[in-house]
Amino acid sequence: MNRITVETLLQDLASRGLNGEKISEQQIKVFASKDNFVNHLHYLQTIGFEHLANINGVDYIAENEFEVVYQVYSYEHKIHIVFKVRIPREKPVILTVVTLWEQAQFYEQEVHEFYGIYFEGNKDLSHLFLENWNDLPPLRKDFNTEEFSEKLFGSKRHGGGK
Amino acid sequence: MNFNSYSLTKIAKEDKDTTYDLFFGPNHPGMHGNFGYVLDMVGTEINSVRPNAGQLHRGFEKLMEQRGWVQNLTLVPRICVMDPDPNEVAYCMSVERIMGVEIPERAKYLRTITLEMSRLTAYLLAIGGFGGTLGHYTPTHWSTADRDLIMDMFEWLTGGRVYHIYNIPGGVRSDAPEGFFDKLLEVMDALEARLPDYDSILFENPIVHKRLKGLGYVSKEDARKTGLSGPNLRASGNAYDVRKDVPYAAYPYLDFEIITQEGGDALTRALQIRLEYEQTINLIRQAVKKIPEGDVRLNLGLLGNLKVQAGEAYEKVESSKGEFGYYIVSDGGTKPYRVSVRGPSLPAGFLWAQKHLPTMKIDDVAAWMGSLSICPPDFDK
Numbered sequence: 001m002n003r004i005t006v007e008t009l010l011q012d013l014a015s016r017g018l019n020g021e022k023i024s025e026q027q028i029k030v031f032a033s034k035d036n037f038v039n040h041l042h043y044l045q046t047i048g049f050e051h052l053a054n055i056n057g058v059d060y061i062a063e064n065e066f067e068v069v070y071q072v073y074s075y076e077h078k079i080h081i082v083f084k085v086r087i088p089r090e091k092p093v094i095l096t097v098v099t100l101w102e103q104a105q106f107y108e109q110e111v112h113e114f115y116g117i118y119f120e121g122n123k124d125l126s127h128l129f130l131e132n133w134n135d136l137p138p139l140r141k142d143f144n145t146e147e148f149s150e151k152l153f154g155s156k157r158h159g160g161g162k
Numbered sequence: 163m164n165f166n167s168y169s170l171t172k173i174a175k176e177d178k179d180t181t182y183d184l185f186f187g188p189n190h191p192g193m194h195g196n197f198g199y200v201l202d203m204v205g206t207e208i209n210s211v212r213p214n215a216g217q218l219h220r221g222f223e224k225l226m227e228q229r230g231w232v233q234n235l236t237l238v239p240r241i242c243v244m245d246p247d248p249n250e251v252a253y254c255m256s257v258e259r260i261m262g263v264e265i266p267e268r269a270k271y272l273r274t275i276t277l278e279m280s281r282l283t284a285y286l287l288a289i290g291g292f293g294g295t296l297g298h299y300t301p302t303h304w305s306t307a308d309r310d311l312i313m314d315m316f317e318w319l320t321g322g323r324v325y326h327i328y329n330i331p332g333g334v335r336s337d338a339p340e341g342f343f344d345k346l347l348e349v350m351d352a353l354e355a356r357l358p359d360y361d362s363i364l365f366e367n368p369i370v371h372k373r374l375k376g377l378g379y380v381s382k383e384d385a386r387k388t389g390l391s392g393p394n395l396r397a398s399g400n401a402y403d404v405r406k407d408v409p410y411a412a413y414p415y416l417d418f419e420i421i422t423q424e425g426g427d428a429l430t431r432a433l434q435i436r437l438e439y440e441q442t443i444n445l446i447r448q449a450v451k452k453i454p455e456g457d458v459r460l461n462l463g464l465l466g467n468l469k470v471q472a473g474e475a476y477e478k479v480e481s482s483k484g485e486f487g488y489y490i491v492s493d494g495g496t497k498p499y500r501v502s503v504r505g506p507s508l509p510a511g512f513l514w515a516q517k518h519l520p521t522m523k524i525d526d527v528a529a530w531m532g533s534l535s536i537c538p539p540d541f542d543k
Contacts, residue, residue: 023475024259026408050387053478053487056502071476071489071504075386075400078407082476082489103389106512106541114223128512129216129542139224 004047004077016040029082037085038095041070044083045100048076052100055107057115061141064089066117070097087117096121114139181209184524188217192295192528195243197538199515203524211519213512218542226501231257231468232330234498238488239325241503241543245284247276248481249488250329253501255410256490257331259475263460267412269333271453274412275346276319276328277479278446282353283312284482285439288535292432293364295528296373301364308356311349318342331468333459343450350443357440365436374429378518378530381426389509392484394534397434398426404480416448428533435535469496483507483535505540512541 004012006028010020013030018040020030032040053071060067070083087094096119097104106128108119113127116137127133136143187198198214222241226234238253239246251273258265265273286305293301313323319338320326328335364370380390385398395402401420405413421437423430462468472494478487484506491500511534518530 027476029474051391052389053485054489054502054504056489056500058491058500058502069489069502071487075402075407080408080476080478082474101387101389103509103513106508127216128213129219131216138221143224145221145224145228 004079006079009077009079013040016043023082026078027080027082029084032083032085034085034087034094037083038097038100041072041083041097041100044072044081047074049074049079049081051075052097052104052107053080055097055104055111057111057117057139059089059115059139059141060086061089066092066115068094068111068117092117093120095119098122113137116140180204185214186524186527187214190528192531194291194531194536195538195542197511197542199519199527201519201524201527206524208519208522208524208527211515213515215538215542218539220543222543223501223503226498228497230466230496231470231498232465234501235327235330236325238503239327240539241505242481242483242486242537242540243324244287244537245280245482246325247280247329248479248486249503250327251277251411252477252479252486252488253490254329254331255477255479256475256488257470259477260470260473260490260492261331261462262471263332263462265333265460266457267454268337268456269458270412271449272334272338272458273329274416274449275446275453276316276326276334277411278442278449279312279316279346280326281442281482282439282446283309283316285435285442286312288435288482288532289360289364289439291532292370292374292529295532296370298364298367298370301360304356304359304363308353311352315342315346315349318345330459330465331470332462332465333457335459337458343453347447347450350446354440354443357436360436365433370432371429373526373529374432374533375427377428377522377526378514378533379427380514385426388513390484390514390534391506392480392482392535393434393438394431394484394510396420396422397431399424404478404485408478410477410479412449412452415452416445418445418448428530431533431535467496469494470498478504481506483537483540486540503540503543505537505543507534507536507538508541510534511536511538 006022013020018030020028022028049072051073056069058067065086068085072081072083108122109128111117112125114137181204184201184203186201187193188196196217200212200214202209238249241249286309290302290305317323320328380398382399385395401422403420470492474491476489478485487504489502490498493499
């Protein structure tokens with residue numbers, strides 16, 4: 001397979017209905033809809049984007065949306081894709097990509113734990129890091145760390161002295 | 163008579179009550195960091211495994227949203243204790259990408275030199291780890307002493323021994339002191355002269371070979387598809403290295419080849435570290451020879467009040483364990499909107515643990531962990 005460039009990749013993805021932008025010579029960002037993003041990721045996998053580096057969430061609270069970001073890289077074309085999918089904050093449900101990448105299991109568990117996003121089709125969304133957690137998922141923007149620690153540890157100031 | 167059928171393991175397998183949970187870590191001497199595996203054991207054999215993470219979690223990503231762009235530099239190196247500089251550099255590169263600035267040439271070389279020095283300290287710990295986990299403590303003592311030589315150099319250059327906080331957005335904090343490079347070359351000579359000793363005691367040791375051969379095999383395709391990176395990927399026959407593929411700092415100006423091996427087991431990964439250790443010494447010598455004169459940082463104004471324009475970028479660095487990536491989103495303020503860290507250890511620490519550990523003996527777990535260079539702080543962050 002010939003090496004593709006950022007420009008040809010953007011054209012190719014645009015013909016499939018995916019809008020993207022160039023970040024650098026070896027990096028683009030792509031915006032996908034939550035209805036068919038798994039198909040697009042699968043297509044990317046077949047043209048050489050086989051390395052899933054990370055899945056992370058971003059809380060755009062002003063727009064009332066979550067964004068799930070898939071960091072995908074091709075060893076062959078040496079291009080990194082920041083693959084972005086937006087979902088509404090009230091109904092944070094998105095399809096799983098465990099069938100495409102095995103390690104996605106743990107990334108999805110982490111995103112579920114810290115954002116409360118449900119991954120449809122992922123069989124095990126148990127907590128990896130937080131034990132007995134029954135507060136808001138902590139990486140959401142409306143989770144207030146100061147309030148939380150005051151509630152948990154009491155409002156002792158300066159090491160607890162009077 | 164078939165002795166196997168009368169062994170403890172065999173008898174226990176038939177009786178469910180004789181399986182037991184063994185907490186491997188956080189206090190086990192073979193465990194790297196406050197992490198653990200809960201092993202379901204039969205005799206000395208592992209049935210199944212449950213990673214027991216969370217004891218090291220300090221909420222770095224949340225903390226970083228509450229601190230200024232430059233304040234965060236005191237946090238990021240703590241994500242990998244043994245190899246801290248890749249975090250600083252990846253973070254700074256991501257910030258610089260969003261700002262659209264390019265750092266001075268001399269700063270690029272200084273970054274490369276600190277990155278490679280940091281890689282050496284990490285490899286020396288890994289060599290010590292191989293010795294220690296196989297019950298062979300001499301290399302551990304040697305490598306601890308050798309590592310101190312580089313830590314002294316770090317202290318001279320940056321003021322810190324373990325965490326250096328030397329890289330800042332726009333370059334590095336300060337130029338190298340007078341006479342630093344000459345001394346650094348002396349240290350490199352001293353470290354290179356030690357290599358035959360490590361070879362004879364560890365890398366050519368028949369007991370080490372016997373213990374590590376065939377342990378934790380990862381095939382070429384699996385390594386690529388499951389997100390393994392760095393020496394683990396190259397020890398399975400994949401010629402990929404971020405330093406070559408997505409060049410950063412001064413690596414485009416340095417002459418080196420990607421080292422690959424075909425074995426894919428723990429022994430190959432140990433030898434991979436040995437080979438790359440030698441390459442790292444070579445890279446430091448090249449960088450010291452080629453370093454140009456000039457500024458070491460851009461003037462970005464008062465760094466405490468640094469504002470980064472709205473944007474996002476993912477930048478990665480080849481650390482001693484693999485790809486360290488920082489995905490940063492800025493909303494144009496004095497603090498990051500979101501920082502997400504990609505650590506290299508998660509695929510091995512969680513996924514490959516489920517694949518490799520069942521049927522493995524308890525004695526091999528620590529050596530297996532060391533061979534995949536699993537460093538829990540970078541997923542339990």
